[in-house]
Amino acid sequence: MYVLVNDSIISGEEAxxxxxxxxxQRGYGIFDFLxxxxxKPIFLEDHLDRFYSSAEQMRLPVKQSRQxxxxxxxSLIAKNNLSESGVRxxxxxxxxxxxxxxxxxxxxxxxxxxxxxNRDFDKSIGLMTYEYQRQFASAKTLDxxxxxxxxxxxxxxxxxxxxxxxxxxxxxxxxxxxFLVNEKDEVLTxxxxxxxxxxxxxxxxxxxxxxxxxxxxLTMDDLRHAKEVFITSTTKNILPVTKIDGRLIGDGKPGPVxxxxxxxxxxxxxx
Amino acid sequence: MYVLVNDSIISGEEAxxxxxxxxxQRGYGIFDFLxxxxxKPIFLEDHLDRFYSSAEQMRLPVKQSRQxxxxxxxSLIAKNNLSESGVRxxxxxxxxxxxxxxxxxxxxxxxxxxxxxNRDFDKSIGLMTYEYQRQFASAKTLDxxxxxxxxxxxxxxxxxxxxxxxxxxxxxxxxxxxFLVNEKDEVLTxxxxxxxxxxxxxxxxxxxxxxxxxxxxLTMDDLRHAKEVFITSTTKNILPVTKIDGRLIGDGKPGPVxxxxxxxxxxxxxx
Numbered sequence: 001m002y003v004l005v006n007d008s009i010i011s012g013e014e015a016x017x018x019x020x021x022x023x024x025q026r027g028y029g030i031f032d033f034l035x036x037x038x039x040k041p042i043f044l045e046d047h048l049d050r051f052y053s054s055a056e057q058m059r060l061p062v063k064q065s066r067q068x069x070x071x072x073x074x075s076l077i078a079k080n081n082l083s084e085s086g087v088r089x090x091x092x093x094x095x096x097x098x099x100x101x102x103x104x105x106x107x108x109x110x111x112x113x114x115x116x117x118n119r120d121f122d123k124s125i126g127l128m129t130y131e132y133q134r135q136f137a138s139a140k141t142l143d144x145x146x147x148x149x150x151x152x153x154x155x156x157x158x159x160x161x162x163x164x165x166x167x168x169x170x171x172x173x174x175x176x177x178x179f180l181v182n183e184k185d186e187v188l189t190x191x192x193x194x195x196x197x198x199x200x201x202x203x204x205x206x207x208x209x210x211x212x213x214x215x216x217x218l219t220m221d222d223l224r225h226a227k228e229v230f231i232t233s234t235t236k237n238i239l240p241v242t243k244i245d246g247r248l249i250g251d252g253k254p255g256p257v258x259x260x261x262x263x264x265x266x267x268x269x270x271x
Numbered sequence: 272m273y274v275l276v277n278d279s280i281i282s283g284e285e286a287x288x289x290x291x292x293x294x295x296q297r298g299y300g301i302f303d304f305l306x307x308x309x310x311k312p313i314f315l316e317d318h319l320d321r322f323y324s325s326a327e328q329m330r331l332p333v334k335q336s337r338q339x340x341x342x343x344x345x346s347l348i349a350k351n352n353l354s355e356s357g358v359r360x361x362x363x364x365x366x367x368x369x370x371x372x373x374x375x376x377x378x379x380x381x382x383x384x385x386x387x388x389n390r391d392f393d394k395s396i397g398l399m400t401y402e403y404q405r406q407f408a409s410a411k412t413l414d415x416x417x418x419x420x421x422x423x424x425x426x427x428x429x430x431x432x433x434x435x436x437x438x439x440x441x442x443x444x445x446x447x448x449x450f451l452v453n454e455k456d457e458v459l460t461x462x463x464x465x466x467x468x469x470x471x472x473x474x475x476x477x478x479x480x481x482x483x484x485x486x487x488x489l490t491m492d493d494l495r496h497a498k499e500v501f502i503t504s505t506t507k508n509i510l511p512v513t514k515i516d517g518r519l520i521g522d523g524k525p526g527p528v529x530x531x532x533x534x535x536x537x538x539x540x541x542x
Contacts, residue, residue, distance in 0.1 A: 003290070016287035017295060019274070019380055024288060024363070027298025027413035059420060092295070093419065100415070101422055109290055135406075135416060142298035144371070145406060145414055148364065149330060151372055 002079050004072050004110040006063075009079060012111065021107055022093025026100065029092035029142045030054035034198075035117065035234050036077060036085045042234075042269060044070070046198040050140065051089055057139040060091055060106050069108075076110055086115040086235065092142075117237060121262050124254050126243030127173070127229075128159035129220075133166035137193045147174030161231065163223075163244065166193065170218040173231050176239070179203075180218065181211075181228035181257045188222075189232075191215040199232040203261070206268050210260055228255030237269065238262045273350050275343050275381040277334075280350060283382065292378055293364025297371065300363035300413040301325035305469075306388065306505050307348060307356045313505075313540060315341070317469040321411065322360055328410040331362055331377050340379075347381055357386040357506065363413075388508060392533050395525050397514030398444070398500075399430035400491075404437035408464045418445035432502065434494075434515065437464065441489040444502050447510070450474075451489065452482075452499035452528045459493075460503075462486040470503040474532070477539050481531055499526030508540065509533045 001012045022028040032051040035042050048066055055062050064072065073087065088111050094103030132146050150162055163178060164171040170190050172178055177200040179189045187208070189200055207213055223229075229241040229249050238261055240254035249255075254262075272283045293299040303322040306313050319337055326333050335343065344358065359382050365374030403417050421433055434449060435442040441461050443449055448471040450460045458479070460471055478484055494500075500512040500520050509532055511525035520526075525533075 005290075013289075015290045017290060018284075019276075019286045019288060019361075019382065021295070022419070023298065024292070024294045024300075024361070025413070026415040026419055027294065027300070028416060028419050029295075029298070058416075059423065090290075090295070100419060102419060111290065136420070141416060142296070143414060143416055144297040145299060145329075145412060148293070148297055148299050148371060148373065149407070152330065 001112055002076060003112070004076050004108075006108055009076055015109060015111075017092070017107055018095060020095045020099065022096045022102060023142060025096065026093070027142055028058075028102070029090060030058050030060060030140055031088055031090040031142065032140055033086060033088045033234055035115065036082065036087060037270065039077065039081075039083055041073065041077065041087065043198045043202065044073070046201060050198065051091070054139040054141070055091055057136065058141060059102060060093065061104060062091060062108065063105065064108060073110060076112060080112045082112065082114055084114075084116045086113050087111075115235070117235060118239075119266065121259060122254065124240040124242040125160035126158065127161050127163045127241050127245075128154055128157050129163045129165055129245055131166060132164045133171065133193060134164065134195070137195060140195055144174060157246075159243075165220055168220050169193070170220065170223060176231040176233035176236060179230050179232060180222060180226035181255060182222065183225060183227060185211055185227070185257060187211050187213040187257060187261065188216045188218060190218050192217065197233055199234055199237060202268065203232060203238070203265060206265060208261060208264060211257055228258045230258045230261075238265055272383055273347060274383070275347050275379075277379055280347055286380060286382075288363070288378055289366060291366045291370065293367045293373060294413060296367060297364065298413055299329075299373070300361060301329050301331060301411055302359055302361040302413065303411055304357060304359045304505055306386065307353065307358060308541065310348065310352070310354055312344065312348065312358065314469045314473065315344070317472060318360075321469065322362070325410040325412070326362055328407065329412060330373060331364065332375060333362060333377065333379065335379060344381060347383060351383045353383065353385055355385075355387045357384045358382070386506070388506065389510075390537065392530060393525065395511040395513040396431035397429065398432050398434045398512050398516075399425055399428050400434045400436055400516055402437060403435045404442065404464060405435065405466070408466060411466055415445060428517075430514075436491055439491050440464070441491065441494055447502040447504035447507060450501050450503060451493060451497035452526060453493065454496060454498060456482055456498070456528060458482050458484040458528060458532065459487045459489060461489050463488065468504055470505055470508060473539065474503060474509070474536060477536060479532060479535060482528055499529045501529045501532075509536055
């Protein structure tokens, strides 16, 4: 697979950074991740919006203009010639002269991976709740320490993903947003101190003729009374959650509201 | 300068990691930093203790045994032939097959930099307080997002370093431990939710004929009543702090207790 490193498209095997890069020295960088369907990037402008926003929030300069970056992405995607794929744009603090301050030239690289999204609507997962608040919540930073550290705990508990909560407030999964269906059949997603996902945004934008869909401050108590739960992300679209901390949600199968939304969102994306 | 990358000593310019390394992908790794004086590592065993402890806490496998790593450090230090230097041992999550789980083979590299420690006892700095609690406080992880992000704020405020506090409790600086001298001339350092520094440990171990030196839970209120303040680290030994958030500590010069300890600790290290 080819990758873009700064201004050059090279073979992925050759793609390296010097060890003085601030990502390697101090974990400092941001990224974004989008998918292609039938060789075309989906929600590209939203991902670029968020990429440049994360960079700005973290004070990282981006040498590439939005137009240049778009052109590079198009070239790379054409060259790799995959139908369905994930595309990751990463920006690091660059080669810091003192190993601590952000370089005036950040490093940018783009990788692409073969990736087919699940469209089996009967699949569901279990979550484990965990008290944690991501730092720099609204920026997509490289900081996944807690999530990676928790992977063996997840396996031990027989769960598939983590639901972060903080001081009783529901937040997000490490790589996905959280939604629940309450007793009034309202579809609600956590409102603050989260990374606002592009899939989440489009579900809110899409709306539904059948249900109210909104963002709201959600609590652990709302979770206990939820009729249905699902998570959303670029790689998952809508993924039903049927178990939380070992307790079944509803009858342990994807719920009717979730299934309607999955169908509607599938049409929204794949036309 | 030569560097060690896994089992090979190579030129620093050539030292790279592939972009699939988990430090680059997810900021995942740990490190330690020690100094050499007259070509000899100082407190090597303490730094190795902490390095292996950080690795274990973060579930990172270390291929190199302690003896092998010691031998590699000795070879590298001999080859670079610097009298005074800083030596950094970094361990990352390795080339993760899925970009999320820790590889069974972590990457280890050791870099060395020319570095002469300040022994001017009249130098002092100013701190800016900031509400923050480091995650995985007792492990020396790569996560310096907050500290790096705050560098322009520090400059704006005319301060030199940051003092983290959390819920009214004093913690640490991003790369140094915190000490204060209270109204009873007791020398106290924050006790919990911090990275326990090797210099801090040796100051507690050294003690003083003249003063009680101890660790204790310290509060913002203790800071307001402090007669003297200093910070400690491998690169700073003892460094007086004479200003906090723009307010002078004592008369704005390094205090008498600090100066005695600096002299005692200088003797302790340099003999």
